[in-house]
Amino acid sequence: MEILVILVPLALMLGGAGLAAFFWSLRSGQYDDLDGAAWRAIADDDPPPQEAPAKR
Amino acid sequence: MQVTRDFSHYVRAAGAGVQHIDLAVEGVHCAGCMAKIERGLSAIPDVTLARVNLTDRRVALEWKEGTLDPARFIDRLEELGYKAYPYETESAEATEVAESRFLLRCLGVAAFATMNVMMLSIPVWSGNVSDMLPEQRDFFHWLSALIALPAAAYAGQPFFRSAWRALSNKTTNMDVPISIGVCLALGMSVVETINHAEHAYFDAAIMLLTFLLVGRFLDQNMRRRTRAVAGNLAALKAETAAKFVGPDEITQVPVAAINPGDIVLLRPGERCAVDGTVIEGRSEIDQSLITGETLYVTADHGTPVYAGSMNISGTLRVRVSAASEATLLAEITRLLDNALAARSRYMRLADRASRLYAPVVHATALITVLGWVIAGASWHDAIITGVAVLIITCPCALGLAIPTVQTVASGAMFKAGVLLNSGDAVERLAEADHVIFDKTGTLTLPDLEVTNAADIPADIFELAGRLALSSHHPVAAAVAQAAGAKSPIVGAVEEAGQGVRAVVEGVEVRLGRPSFCGAEALVAHATLDPEASVVAFSKGDEKFILSVRQGLRPDAQAVIAALKDRNIGVEILSGDREPAVIAAAHALGIAEWRAGVTPADKIARIEELKRRGTKVLMVGDGMNDAPSLAAAHVSMSPISAAHLSQATADLVFLGRPLAPVVAAIDSARKALHLMRQNLWLAIAYNVLAVPVAISGVVTPLIAAAAMSGSSILVMLNSLRARSASREIV
Numbered sequence: 001m002e003i004l005v006i007l008v009p010l011a012l013m014l015g016g017a018g019l020a021a022f023f024w025s026l027r028s029g030q031y032d033d034l035d036g037a038a039w040r041a042i043a044d045d046d047p048p049p050q051e052a053p054a055k056r
Numbered sequence: 057m058q059v060t061r062d063f064s065h066y067v068r069a070a071g072a073g074v075q076h077i078d079l080a081v082e083g084v085h086c087a088g089c090m091a092k093i094e095r096g097l098s099a100i101p102d103v104t105l106a107r108v109n110l111t112d113r114r115v116a117l118e119w120k121e122g123t124l125d126p127a128r129f130i131d132r133l134e135e136l137g138y139k140a141y142p143y144e145t146e147s148a149e150a151t152e153v154a155e156s157r158f159l160l161r162c163l164g165v166a167a168f169a170t171m172n173v174m175m176l177s178i179p180v181w182s183g184n185v186s187d188m189l190p191e192q193r194d195f196f197h198w199l200s201a202l203i204a205l206p207a208a209a210y211a212g213q214p215f216f217r218s219a220w221r222a223l224s225n226k227t228t229n230m231d232v233p234i235s236i237g238v239c240l241a242l243g244m245s246v247v248e249t250i251n252h253a254e255h256a257y258f259d260a261a262i263m264l265l266t267f268l269l270v271g272r273f274l275d276q277n278m279r280r281r282t283r284a285v286a287g288n289l290a291a292l293k294a295e296t297a298a299k300f301v302g303p304d305e306i307t308q309v310p311v312a313a314i315n316p317g318d319i320v321l322l323r324p325g326e327r328c329a330v331d332g333t334v335i336e337g338r339s340e341i342d343q344s345l346i347t348g349e350t351l352y353v354t355a356d357h358g359t360p361v362y363a364g365s366m367n368i369s370g371t372l373r374v375r376v377s378a379a380s381e382a383t384l385l386a387e388i389t390r391l392l393d394n395a396l397a398a399r400s401r402y403m404r405l406a407d408r409a410s411r412l413y414a415p416v417v418h419a420t421a422l423i424t425v426l427g428w429v430i431a432g433a434s435w436h437d438a439i440i441t442g443v444a445v446l447i448i449t450c451p452c453a454l455g456l457a458i459p460t461v462q463t464v465a466s467g468a469m470f471k472a473g474v475l476l477n478s479g480d481a482v483e484r485l486a487e488a489d490h491v492i493f494d495k496t497g498t499l500t501l502p503d504l505e506v507t508n509a510a511d512i513p514a515d516i517f518e519l520a521g522r523l524a525l526s527s528h529h530p531v532a533a534a535v536a537q538a539a540g541a542k543s544p545i546v547g548a549v550e551e552a553g554q555g556v557r558a559v560v561e562g563v564e565v566r567l568g569r570p571s572f573c574g575a576e577a578l579v580a581h582a583t584l585d586p587e588a589s590v591v592a593f594s595k596g597d598e599k600f601i602l603s604v605r606q607g608l609r610p611d612a613q614a615v616i617a618a619l620k621d622r623n624i625g626v627e628i629l630s631g632d633r634e635p636a637v638i639a640a641a642h643a644l645g646i647a648e649w650r651a652g653v654t655p656a657d658k659i660a661r662i663e664e665l666k667r668r669g670t671k672v673l674m675v676g677d678g679m680n681d682a683p684s685l686a687a688a689h690v691s692m693s694p695i696s697a698a699h700l701s702q703a704t705a706d707l708v709f710l711g712r713p714l715a716p717v718v719a720a721i722d723s724a725r726k727a728l729h730l731m732r733q734n735l736w737l738a739i740a741y742n743v744l745a746v747p748v749a750i751s752g753v754v755t756p757l758i759a760a761a762a763m764s765g766s767s768i769l770v771m772l773n774s775l776r777a778r779s780a781s782r783e784i785v
Contacts, residue, residue: 004192004195011172011175012172012199012203015171015172015203018168019164019165022164023161023164026157026160031160032109032111033109033110033111033112034111035110035111036090036108036109036110036111039086039087039090040087040090043087043090043091
């Protein structure tokens with residue numbers, strides 16, 4: 001059961017990484033336009049050259 | 057006189073030499089629109105960002121400072137086929153957005169914590185029946201505590217704050233039992249972990265928060281979305297005024313950029329966007345949006361005018377006054393304040409349920425503890441069992457029962473063209489059993505229509521429509537619209553206060569006052585609708601008369617019939633004159649009506665109905681309706697209503713038909729039914745689960761299963777509110 005010493009912190013770290021990724025996506029405005037994002041994925045044209053860094 | 061458009065009010069700096077503006081755009085529906093707009097705007101040199109938000113129907117634009125005029129973007133969008141106008145984030149919407157983000161963050165924290173705690177709990181549950189060492193179990197419990205305690209402290213904030221607010225106001229709401237349940241479950245679990253016990257309830261507590269946050273977030277998101285749409289509609293009305301920036305120079309500026317003391321120009325056919333006093337000029341104005349009166353009023357030096365008045369014939373210079381100076385407005389504001397203060401604080405269904413629920417649950421837990429002690433159990437075991445009762449009854453399903461239905465129902469209403477202004481409007485609307493309609497602008501359409509188009513030869517009518525395009529007069533606009541005219545007649549001349557004339561194929565054509573067209577004799581002999589305005593049209597020696605009036609909403613009659621079918625009383629209270637009201641009441645088959653009523657009379661009538669126990673739905677649009685909208689049990693306004701009324705109304709409906717009124721009542725009734733059903737489901741669950749908890753055999757596994765089972769059942773039941781009946785009338 002010594003393996004727990006490695007596995008438990010690893011599990012916690014992975015969970016923490018997931019949460020951090022969620023916070024990052026929230027902060028970078030990825031939930032601001034859910035309808036638009038669904039369409040952007042299938043837009044067949046090249047995006048305009050000044051593709052937006054969504055900052056706010 | 058030179059006219060420029062000034063949008064600098066909306067432009068803000070977005071860091072290093074870049075300026076930013078948000079535009080509300082009408083008619084963006086799909087990926088094609090998005091790509092078209094973004095490419096079209098990015099093609100303008102010096103634009104650094106053009107991004108469409110499809111959810112909110114807005115475009116964010118950034119460009120190098122000082123290189124471009126925002127008016128250019130609006131023109132470009134118009135070329136692309138979209139109507140756009142700068143949008144200013146209201147503080148109310150900004151708060152909703154911030155709140156929505158906060159809830160999403162809480163939900164994220166709670167969901168991640170739940171997943172990780174579950175990952176630790178499942179080995180413990182299975183280990184309890186196999187070969188787990190007590191030390192390992194304690195270790196897992198401590199890890200769960202490490203995750204669950206900080207997560208609950210963060211994600212529980214919305215509930216703890218609301219519960220604290222309620223308790224410090226000496227009331228109680230659903231968040232009080234939730235907070236008590238979560239805190240006790242966590243506290244007991246820590247104590248149990250210290251004592252090396254077999255069971256800890258970290259998973260149940262954090263899972264409860266996750267489920268409840270889902271409900272809260274959905275509710276909040278729906279409200280945010282409604283607010284965004286309402287904000288866009290307000291922006292797209294593009295309320296501007298022509299402000300004098302020099303003795304002879306005017307600039308078209310947004311209303312928000314106008315201050316008391318400024319002087320604005322009001323041209324014929326324009327709707328006044330400010331409150332003020334006429335300082336120069338003479339004209340007829342249409343104050344129907346203010347007073348409900350459809351006859352025009354003469355305005356000259358010293359006449360007060362209000363936002364929403366339509367200028368008909370002459371050009372006026374208006375000095376903008378602070379809102380309170382105007383006497384009529386002051387009177388309406390005073391009545392409105394009184395009505396708002398007297399508005400009985402409606403107790404929401406959820407709060408009524410929790411007011412019954414909390415004492416019962418807490419008493420049950422206490423009796424359980426005492427019962428076990430009397431039956432000979434140790435205090436420790438008795439308290440553990442008591443806390444288990446609290447956990448199992450913690451109103452997870454109860455907390456979801458109402459917000460989920462509310463979310464689904466407001467989504468259905470949104471599709472039917474109804475926006476919700478206030479959170480508890482659905483419940484109050486479902487109870488309404490008497491509808492009071494205002495006439496002008498509510499039962500009738502706000503714009504004018506030609507009533508005798510069928511009597512006039514099609515080619516003549518079309519010519520009249522084309523000629524009408526050259527005039528700003530609202531009656532001419534109605535003629536042009538009715539005729540579907542697109543191309544104006546070249547060389548048409550407008551004579552102020554008289555009409556328009558032009559020469560077509562060598563024949564003179566005129567549209568305007570009967571005297572202007574030499575058609576007095578024809579008017580004198582015709583039998584005309586007393587409510588209508590008459591305009592004449594002449595082509596050479598041929599003369600015609602057109603009768604123009606505010607028409608009833610196309611489906612008004614069907615809607616009134618549908619309301620009667622539902623056993624809802626219908627009544628008209630109008631500020632307009634008696635003949636006009638009688639005509640409308642007669643056409644719609646409404647037996648009860650009152651004409652020429654003042655705002656105070658309207659409130660008196662509503663109070664009278666209230667005393668009889670009737671729940672009144674007030675539907676009105678005028679500024680004079682605002683106090684009665686506030687006084688009624690629940691209220692509704694068309695989107696064309698005066699600002700004050702729209703802000704006061706609980707619901708706002710879009711478009712020309714009146715059908716959304718019935719659709720909203722139907723959805724609300726269905727939603728209330730489902731809310732009640734959900735509450736019964738939640739109670740039934742408790743009736744089954746509580747005896748198990750009291751008997752002391754509940755394990756964390758049972759608690760988790762019971763809690764998620766009941767929550768999912770309630771959520772699924774709420775989804776039934778979606779299939780709102782579409783056959784309205």
